[in-house]
Amino acid sequence: MCGITSILILWYSISLTANTSLPSPFAVINNTWELISDPFFNKGGLNKGLFWLILASLKRVMFGYSIAVVVGITIGFLISLNKFLEDAIDPIIQMLRPVAPLAWLPLAQAIFLKPNPSAIFVIAITAIWPIIINTALGVKMLPKDYTNVSKILELSFFENFYKVLLPGTLPYIFSGLRIAIGLSWLAVVAAEMLLSDDGLGFFIVNAYNDSNISEIILAIIYLGLIGLILDKTMSYIALRVTPKE
Numbered sequence: 001m002c003g004i005t006s007i008l009i010l011w012y013s014i015s016l017t018a019n020t021s022l023p024s025p026f027a028v029i030n031n032t033w034e035l036i037s038d039p040f041f042n043k044g045g046l047n048k049g050l051f052w053l054i055l056a057s058l059k060r061v062m063f064g065y066s067i068a069v070v071v072g073i074t075i076g077f078l079i080s081l082n083k084f085l086e087d088a089i090d091p092i093i094q095m096l097r098p099v100a101p102l103a104w105l106p107l108a109q110a111i112f113l114k115p116n117p118s119a120i121f122v123i124a125i126t127a128i129w130p131i132i133i134n135t136a137l138g139v140k141m142l143p144k145d146y147t148n149v150s151k152i153l154e155l156s157f158f159e160n161f162y163k164v165l166l167p168g169t170l171p172y173i174f175s176g177l178r179i180a181i182g183l184s185w186l187a188v189v190a191a192e193m194l195l196s197d198d199g200l201g202f203f204i205v206n207a208y209n210d211s212n213i214s215e216i217i218l219a220i221i222y223l224g225l226i227g228l229i230l231d232k233t234m235s236y237i238a239l240r241v242t243p244k245e
Contacts, residue, residue: 023214031214046197046206050222057188057199058226060116064123065184072128072180073173076135077165086136097129101187105194119191126187127180131173138172139165174238181234185227 008025015024023031039051079086101122108118108125142165192201200219207215 021213023217028214028217031212032218035215035218048198050200050203050218053198053200053203054222054226056196057192057201060119060191060196060199061123061181061184061188064120064188065127065181067120067124068127068131068180068184069177071124072131072176073135075128076132076173076176077139077161079132080136080139093129093132096125097133101126101190102194105191108191109195115195115197119188119195122191122195123184123187127184130179130183131176134172134176134179135169138169141172142168170242171238174234174242178231178234178238181230182227185223185230189223 011022012024012026014020015022015027029036035050039049039054041047041049042052075089079089104122104125105118108121109115112118112121188199189201189204192199193205196202200223204216204219207213207219
């Protein structure tokens with residue numbers, strides 16, 4: 001609470017200086033009160049409340065994130081269990097993972113020719129790397145005792161996977177999933193700014209074109225709050241699912 005209060009005081013102080021057009025916290029609330037007080041209005045077309053814009057963004061995130069989870073965990077296990085695949089795929093991962101979401105947008109648009117699939121592709125390709133890396137790391141960090149017990153019990157491949165590999169790597173997998181959900185939320189805003197006709201990214205672009213700084217600040221606040229909720233949700237799921245020491 002002290003941190004938030006400090007930020008608000010700093011924000012208000014900056015808004016009082018002469019060489020800025022930054023609105024104060026009070027001005028932002030006053031200028032955007034209709035959006036805050038009635039987020040559920042839907043008058044058709046692009047005239048929608050923030051609830052519907054946030055919902056559109058979340059749908060894209062969940063779709064792209066789900067693809068990243070399935071593909072990322074699969075690749076992570078494959079490269080950790082097969083040295084040839086690791087040597088072949090690891091350079092590709094290291095080359096592509098630093099690429100920013102905005103750099104993928106033109107390629108996505110060229111591939112899919114439609115905004116929504118392009119945005120989902122950008123989300124998935126942005127989120128997949130920490131999932132792959134953490135899954136592979138989890139398998140490599142698995143104690144040798146686990147592998148030895150599996151051999152002694154003569155477990156089949158699938159029994160070994162579900163009873164040994166998966167439970168032992170879950171903490172690492174969820175570390176990757178937690179990072180990936182934040183990257184997904186970051187990527188959807190970038191994608192919607194250029195490719196979409198709804199969502200929070202589209203809302204920010206419209207506000208920028210209208211020089212409406214208050215609406216931009218409101219959208220940033222909502223982005224931060226939802227990002228926090230997504231992170232805490234993933235953390236809670238991890239605590240409930242991962243095996244206790």
